[in-house]
Amino acid sequence: MSKKKKLTHKTAKAAEPAAQAEELREQIRHHEHAYYVLDLPEISDAEFDALFLDLRRLEDDHPELVTADSPTQRVGGEVSEQFAKVRHRSPMLSLQNAFDEDEIRAFDRRVRGAIGSDVHYCAELKIDGLAISLTYEHGRLVRAATRGDGTVGEDVTANLRTIRSVPLTVDPIPGLPPVFEVRGEVYFPIAAFERLNAEVEAQGKPRYVNPRNTAAGSVRQIDPNVTASRDLQTFMYTLDPGGPCRSQWDVLTSLQKMGFRVNKHRRRLASIEEVVEYHAEWQRRRHELEHEIDGVVIKVDRFDQQLELGFVARSPRWAIAFKYAPEEAETDVEEIACYVGRTGVLTPVAHVKPVVVGGVTVRNITMHNEAQVNEKGVYVGARVVIHRAGDVIPEIVSVKEPKQGWRMPRKCPVCGGKVVREEPYIAHRCINPFCGAQRLERVRHFASRGAMNIDGLGYATISQVIDRKWVADPSDLYRLTKEQVVELEGFAAKSAEKLIAKIADSKRPSLGRFLYALGIPQVGEATADLLAVEFGSIEKLGSATAEQLNAVEGIGPSMAGEVQQYFEGQGGELVGRLLAAGVQPEAMEAHGGGPLTGKTFVFTGTMDGMGRPEAEALVRRLGGKAASSVSSKTDYVVAGPGAGSKLEKANKLKLTILHEQQFLELIRE
Ligand code: IVH
Numbered sequence: 142m143s144k145k146k147k148l149t150h151k152t153a154k155a156a157e158p159a160a161q162a163e164e165l166r167e168q169i170r171h172h173e174h175a176y177y178v179l180d181l182p183e184i185s186d187a188e189f190d191a192l193f194l195d196l197r198r199l200e201d202d203h204p205e206l207v208t209a210d211s212p213t214q215r216v217g218g219e220v221s222e223q224f225a226k227v228r229h230r231s232p233m234l235s236l237q238n239a240f241d242e243d244e245i246r247a248f249d250r251r252v253r254g255a256i257g258s259d260v261h262y263c264a265e266l267k268i269d270g271l272a273i274s275l276t277y278e279h280g281r282l283v284r285a286a287t288r289g290d291g292t293v294g295e296d297v298t299a300n301l302r303t304i305r306s307v308p309l310t311v312d313p314i315p316g317l318p319p320v321f322e323v324r325g326e327v328y329f330p331i332a333a334f335e336r337l338n339a340e341v342e343a344q345g346k347p348r349y350v351n352p353r354n355t356a357a358g359s360v361r362q363i364d365p366n367v368t369a370s371r372d373l374q375t376f377m378y379t380l381d382p383g384g385p386c387r388s389q390w391d392v393l394t395s396l397q398k399m400g401f402r403v404n405k406h407r408r409r410l411a412s413i414e415e416v417v418e419y420h421a422e423w424q425r426r427r428h429e430l431e432h433e434i435d436g437v438v439i440k441v442d443r444f445d446q447q448l449e450l451g452f453v454a455r456s457p458r459w460a461i462a463f464k465y466a467p468e469e470a471e472t473d474v475e476e477i478a479c480y481v482g483r484t485g486v487l488t489p490v491a492h493v494k495p496v497v498v499g500g501v502t503v504r505n506i507t508m509h510n511e512a513q514v515n516e517k518g519v520y521v522g523a524r525v526v527i528h529r530a531g532d533v534i535p536e537i538v539s540v541k542e543p544k545q546g547w548r549m550p551r552k553c554p555v556c557g558g559k560v561v562r563e564e565p566y567i568a569h570r571c572i573n574p575f576c577g578a579q580r581l582e583r584v585r586h587f588a589s590r591g592a593m594n595i596d597g598l599g600y601a602t603i604s605q606v607i608d609r610k611w612v613a614d615p616s617d618l619y620r621l622t623k624e625q626v627v628e629l630e631g632f633a634a635k636s637a638e639k640l641i642a643k644i645a646d647s648k649r650p651s652l653g654r655f656l657y658a659l660g661i662p663q664v665g666e667a668t669a670d671l672l673a674v675e676f677g678s679i680e681k682l683g684s685a686t687a688e689q690l691n692a693v694e695g696i697g698p699s700m701a702g703e704v705q706q707y708f709e710g711q712g713g714e715l716v717g718r719l720l721a722a723g724v725q726p727e728a729m730e731a732h733g734g735g736p737l738t739g740k741t742f743v744f745t746g747t748m749d750g751m752g753r754p755e756a757e758a759l760v761r762r763l764g765g766k767a768a769s770s771v772s773s774k775t776d777y778v779v780a781g782p783g784a785g786s787k788l789e790k791a792n793k794l795k796l797t798i799l800h801e802q803q804f805l806e807l808i809r810e
Contacts, residue, residue: 158199162206165196169212170310177305177374178402180793210281210309215302216369224295224361227286230322231381233272234291234455236438236462242417245439248461249413252441255458256449261442262410263389264419267462268376269433270328271357273301275377278320282309287360291455297360301327303369306402314395316385323401325377329356330431332785333372350526350539351469352433374432377401388442409442420463427465431789436464466500469538474523477514477547481555483582483660485571489514489549491525491537499529506535510567511549518543553578574711580614581607583660587615591666591750591805592658593647597640605629615658616718618644648724651809652679655726659715661707663700666805667751671695671759672704677728679716683708695758735764737808740776742767743791746784748801759808771796779804 156164172189176182182189193212200207207214239245252260272288285301286294301307304327313321329337329352337355338348349355359371380392390409397403406423410416420437427434441447441459450458476492491506506527508514517537519525524541549569553560558573571579584603588595595618606612611625621644626637650658656679657669664672675693676682682704690701708716742760744753744767756779757767771778771790778791779799791798799807 158203159206162196162199162203162211165192165199166208166211168192169196170308173212173305174308174400178308178400212309215305215309216365223363224297226289227284227294227296229274229286229289229292229294230276232291232455233274233288233294233324234452234457236460237453237456238436239461239463245416245420245461245463246413248439249416252450252459256441256446260446262413262416263393263440263442264408264410264416265378265393265438265440266404266406266423266430266434267436267438267464268326268328268404269353269435270326270376271353271360273297273325273327273360273375275301275307275323275325276320277311277313277323280311280313282307282311295361299365300360300362300368303365304373304375306375308400311399311401314384314399317380318382318384321384322379322381323377323396324379324381325375325401327356327360327373327375328352328432329359330372330374331433332431332789333374335783335785337371347539351528375402376404378403383444387444389440389444389447390442410439416463424465429792431792433468434465435467436462438462466497468499469526469528470496470498470503471524471526471541472496472503474519474521474525477519477521479550479554481553481571481576481578481582483579483586484662485553485573485576485579487549487553487560487569487571489547491519493525493527496527498527498535501529503527503529503535506537508537511547511569512567514547515545518545520544520547577607584612584615584618586660587658588618588647589658591802592654593650594654595643595647597636597643601631602629602640614715614718616715616722616724619648619719619722619724650724650726652677652726652728653809655679655724656682659707659712661712662703664704665750665752665755667756667759667808668696668700670805670808671755671762673728674759674762679720679726683713683716693758694761695755697754735762736810737763737765740765741774742777742779743769743771743775743787744779744781745771745787745791746781748779748781750801750805756804763808777804777807 169189169192172182172184172192176189196211197213200211200213237248239248274286274288274294275282276284282298282302284296285298285307286296288294302309331352334349334352334355342348356373359368359373362368377396378393380386380396383392386392386395390407393403393407408419410419416439423434423437439461441450447457447459452458472493474491474493478490478492479487480490481487489508489511491508492504493506495502495504497503508517508519518540519537523544526538527535528538529535549560551560552558553571553573553576555578556571556573556576558571558576560569560571562569573579581604584607585600587593588598588603598618603612606621606629611621612618621641623637623641626632626640627634632640652673653666653670656664656672657666671693672682676685685705687698687701687705690696690704691698707713737760742757742765744756748756760767768775771787771794773794775791775794775796777797777799778787779801780788780791781801788798
């Protein structure tokens with residue numbers, strides 16, 4: 142399996158069929174291992190497929206040459222109606238849990254109290270999948286089983302054989318008995334899970350809830366072809382009996398040697414401080430992984446010490462799961478409110494009974510529009526599953542008993558104005574331009590970080606100055622006086638002076654920031670920068686025709702129309718008032734070849750404030766290249782939510798990965 146010689150396609154030709162078949166099998170096993178276990182493919186997918194086809198043809202012509210462990214036999218023909226029950230040779234135990242530092246330190250004290258201070262821990266990631274057991278006899282996989290209740294599991298051999306990182310044959314390390322068992326975890330890689338969900342969505346079927354349940358469902362399919370189509374993966378961590386191994390660390394090394402997939406982030410740690418650090422490191426880095434983890438597992442490394450510690454109930458005393466806060470939780474929808482944005486668009490927000498997800502208390506979940514509320518089947522009183530991964534915004538993954546029929550209000554919840562749905566948009570809008578909510582949101586957007594960046598001018602202050610009728614639009618901010626600000630709640634002489642100074646400091650923004658601050662419909666940060674580079678001044682942009690705008694790469698007809706109409710109407714008046722108040726936007730220039738000359742960008746996933754075409758056009762306008770696929774020649778990968786295989790590849794190639802905000806910062810540098 143781990144032979145170093147580079148096997149090539151050609152060596153298998155011309156020999157006797159039996160020898161040819163064996164040679165092809167060897168090659169395929171080698172490349173399966175390189176690809177699925179080591180993540181280090183040596184040949185292209187097409188070359189691999191060619192080898193596979195050669196073997197399949199040969200076996201078709203000579204059926205007597207087919208062996209049970211041939212790579213072509215991963216998917217057997219059988220569809221079983223029920224899984225046979227399997228009694229485990231030794232029970233599959235579970236782990237005690239620790240949820241915080243105190244609990245993990247208490248574990249360490251118990252361990253040291255029992256066996257003394259000469260302890261090393263083997264630390265591993267806790268893979269969020271399902272436990273499986275693989276039994277080998279004379280180097281051949283004979284049975285695969287789920288954990289079941291720990292004593293009796295289900296025989297899922299036909300299904301697990303289809304997972305390419307599960308070796309059908311192995312070279313056991315010297316000293317292992319003829320029958321041994323390997324245990325570990327099957328999981329659904331996030332990218333594969335996203336792909337599956339994209340597929341089911343395209344077929345109009347409901348999305349799968351999470352990778353773990355879907356992995357479990359995929360392993361328990363009656364048709365192995367379904368399991369085979371799911372791109373499941375494995376990590377193995379137990380060898381029973383351990384044979385010559387003297388520690389957990391030895392086991393992991395030996396499993397890897399035998400061709401099993403073993404997680405590379407394992408570490409041998411000398412103290413509980415290092416354990417705490419390891420736990421914190423992977424809490425921070427968990428989203429770099431291609432799979433979900435729900436904690437780390439800490440095991441006393443040496444087997445003689447494990448033996449001394451023994452077991453309590455159904456868990457070993459020598460191991461513990463040091464968990465992370467769950468990223469999914471169930472709660473109830475108490476209300477669906479509607480918020481009015483700066484362009485008047487109404488956004489439904491589900492207020493839920495507060496619940497901790499991914500370490501943060503979630504109370505509100507924003508949904509996009511009426512259609513989305515109904516697609517998910519959300520309503521007041523619904524029991525919902527909420528997901529929040531890392532710094533990702535919480536979302537409703539599923540509804541226990543979905544119901545359709547939720548409607549947007551017909552009147553604006555803030556000003557009582559008329560709410561319309563302008564075809565073809567799916568959004569509902571309050572069309573009263575004097576709506577207080579819109580006014581507030583416009584000023585808030587104007588002052589926000591990506592826009593004029595007026596530090597210290599938050600929601601509370603803006604609502605006060607609007608309520609007092611000192612500010613009706615952003616240009617009024619520049620007329621505020623220190624005497625006025627002092628009167629506001631939360632201000633004293635010094636802080637008022639500071640705010641006035643900050644407002645004055647914002648008078649020379651880059652043209653890109655200024656355009657973004659105006660809040661022109663459809664113009665996000667990247668588009669604003671693009672227009673700024675393209676037109677150079679607010680006067681030129683303000684007088685551009687829709688045709689001239691549309692001629693810019695990255696600006697489509699609908700956006701061109703919005704920009705032109707904006708300047709022709711009330712937007713143009715606002716710009717006039719801002720310039721009169723002393724605001725002087727500075728042009729952004731692409732010097733010479735442009736600051737991004739020679740740099741290649743790839744965009745993947747969705748972005749909040751910009752569309753991909755605009756972002757790509759901006760890169761090109763600044764001299765860079767926007768490519769569609771990731772390679773070692775890519776300089777930056779800009780990744781947003783939903784990024785899949787491109788992000789995975791970028792990680793593998795150790796490329797620089799930027800989030801949307803980092804991309805914009807880079808552009809503005
Ligand atoms: S060791 C006796 N190591 O966590 C110890 N378990 O509650 C057996 N798991 O059922 C488990 N990653 O499914 C171990 N690196 C890891 C693990 C791991 C995930 C799961 C496993 C087990 C559960 C324990």
